[in-house]
Amino acid sequence: MILEIENLCVDLGEFKLNGVSLKADRGDYIVIIGPTGSGKSIVLETVAGFYKPIRGKIRLEGRDITFLPIEKRNVSIVYQDRALFPHMSVFENIAYGLKKKERNSSIVREEVRKIAKILGISHLLHRKPDTLSGGEQQRVAIARALVVKPKLLLMDEPFSALDVKTRENLRKLVKKAVKKYDTTVLHVTHDFEDVFSLANEVAVMKDGEIVQTGRPEEIFSRPLNDFVADFVDGD
Amino acid sequence: MGYAMARFHFPGKSVIKSLMDLPIAFPELVLRLCLLLLFGQTPVGKAMEEAGIRVVFTKLGIVVAQIFTALPYAARILYSTFESVNPRYELVSRSLGYGEFESFKNVTIPLARNGLFASTVITFARSMGAFGAVLILAGGSYMNTETLPITLYLNISYGNIGMAITSGIVLVVLAFLAILVFEKVEGGL
Known part of the structure; x- marks a missing residue:
């Protein structure tokens, strides 16, 4: 249990x-x-x-x-409103929790790239959260929560705040990512x-x-x- | 203080908030007189003087007077600033392994930087323009406890209008520069 x-x-x-x-x-x-x-x-x-x-x-x-x-506690949380840190890039958001646990920056980079690939956000890593769509932001939030292996x-x-198609895609991605981690x-x-x-x-x-x-x-x-x-x- | 007021709920919070704002609404002359009495005649003032800390009619009095003049404004801006930062950011940061102070430093401070800077500029401008409090507490003596507004006041008293106008212009230019820097930095943030 x-x-x-x-x-x-x-x-x-x-x-x-x-x-x-x-x-x-x-x-x-x-x-x-x-x-x-x-x-x-x-x-x-x-x-x-x-x-x-x-x-x-x-x-x-x-x-x-x-x-x-x-x-x-080693418990991560993802909210409907994402709560992505607006002053950090997507990469920095995902790497944020990982940096606390892992000092080696090349491992941090590798882990961020790995989760970004699973969630299909590799091309967004340099962007700021406010330039992303709702679905993209939610994938970043999920990546940030999962990458620390909670x-x-x-x-x-x-x-909740996403359209039907995006929800469907996200469900598939979440299922895959959660299984992987x-x-x-x-x-x-x-x-x-x-x-x-x-x-x-x-x-x-x-x-x-x-x-x-x-x-x-x-x-x-x-x-x-x-x-x-x-x-x-x-x- | 502004952060604590924005983030934490505790008994008597509204009373403390009102006390913080009191100097803004309080009749200025009464407040300055209170300061003079506090640091002069009360046990607090006497104890400080015995400890070698003299506030009344000294340069330290200028600093104390400016703090009392500007602090309520700074605290009010910081309170509004921190209240506008969603506390969820800090909670998410903590769930990712960072402690309270680290989350405050990494997340809240960067998100509050506009407000922090605004509060710095307002505090500077209010301190620079503080007149009544400085005059009453520090005495406003020539070449000793003299700030720009006091220079202006003293020169008017002596009939030296040229110097008074010069002091006024310096004050206006400094205020203008402070606002200009604020606008520039805020635009760049």
Whole structure:
């Protein structure tokens, strides 16, 4: 078991996570779905270390990381808005995290070129993020997150702001890259296409709780309650 | 201070923010009088004097007066600047292995550089033009605690209009140069 989230409770005043539990094996691709405001992103950001839980545990490869500083977790995050550093080139963005771990600049260059090739952005390395399309920016953000070989990759609606064709291409690229880097993924989405294309496990959230987990076909064919049935039927 | 106000939430934040802004809205003469009393008659002033730090009617008084005049403006610009930088950049930087200070240095500072520079120019311009505070706290004595606005004031008092106008022109030229450099650097950033 690479990730174990156990009875996680987070109190953000106007919103609470109530006893979220989730497990992932190495290489799992878990997609979290649920209505807006159900707490999907809060789960990701708590695992990343941005929020401190009031109860519960997060273990990564058996190590308790619940209160570990963000930078010590080896967990990367990709946002819908990419959050690429605008003052750095694409190369510098991708190399940023790697430079912290690897002093040898030729290895850094080699690793950046490798991930850039996998994600089809080799021709963009000298460009600034604001000159790229949304799809290109998202590929850069994914490259930056993956190149550091995180134990866990968190993706918060990474394809939401993109057109259908770009989303399809990105799903294929992400699938390939994640497999190549042997990374476990937690992916939050509203798009059921992400579930069918990428997930081997799905978690459905409602009001700060996980109401059902299972393989995609289980969730869609055997919903546990009316809420899940309505939700997976109503998209 | 501006960064802390923009990034962290803590009890009494709005009170501290108001205190920071107070010198901007406070009647200038009252504020200067407070400074004179603080560094002269209060236990703070007496303790500093016993420690060999004399502020009232000294050159150090000029620096203190200029800090109190310019700091609220600098803090307000820095607060707005840091608030406009999406905190997500720092969080992403930290998730990539960098500590809080490294993320601040590598990501936030470069993204805030326009605001940092603007605050430097405004602080410089405000300090250079500070008159009331410097006069009250440092005394405005000829060739001792004399800044450009005080030179202008003293020369008007002596009836030396030529020197007063010259001081005024130097002040205007310096202000113009500060804004010009700001425009140039901002355009190049």
